[in-house]
Amino acid sequence: MAFDPSSLKYDAAGLIPCIAQDHATGEVLMLAWMNADAVARTLETGRVTYWSRSRAAFWVKGETSGHVQRLVELRLDCDRDCLLALVNQTGPACHTNRRSCFYTAVREGDEMVISQPMG
């Protein structure tokens, strides 16, 4: 069946969450949001493209930083309301210069930073 971005379930703002996962290591890198056009652009270009809620603009990941996400495969979940992008990530995915945005763990009730910015 041909995939149609408009067949996904978007929220009231027209957005769907997309998890980016490192294709090689399985590390979960980040979660950001796409609208239907961003989904289409991601598939067409192979460059993972989100919708920036704060800037209200397309966000071609790495366009300014160089920390590009190349799409390996896009998957959707059973409810068609969440995406999983398997990616080749150049450098850090996080704006703090860490590989993953999920660098804070809750351990014994405390927040612990478990990874450092890349050199």
Next chain:
Amino acid sequence: MAFDPSSLKYDAAGLIPCIAQDHATGEVLMLAWMNADAVARTLETGRVTYWSRSRAAFWVKGETSGHVQRLVELRLDCDRDCLLALVNQTGPACHTNRRSCFYTAVREGDEMVISQPMG
């Protein structure tokens, strides 16, 4: 620093997305939503507890199906608006009886089912 569930950033409905990832294999299993109480219950009980938007009730994963998610570690992202739960998943995470909800891939423009229900 002590972790306080109320310090997370919730959406207008008081919810935050939580990605469940298999602790052993790195497979992304599902994404569901938590409110602050569900985050607290998850940490207190070690049983991953979501907020069901359709039922408007706590959803202790596996309570009826037996497909329990035991929390290994909870992580938060740099913006404090997304959670990553590393879990030990008993059986399938998906209501279709598949291990992961992300069993549909987009390949060459078509949707392809890439995993089958567990036996």
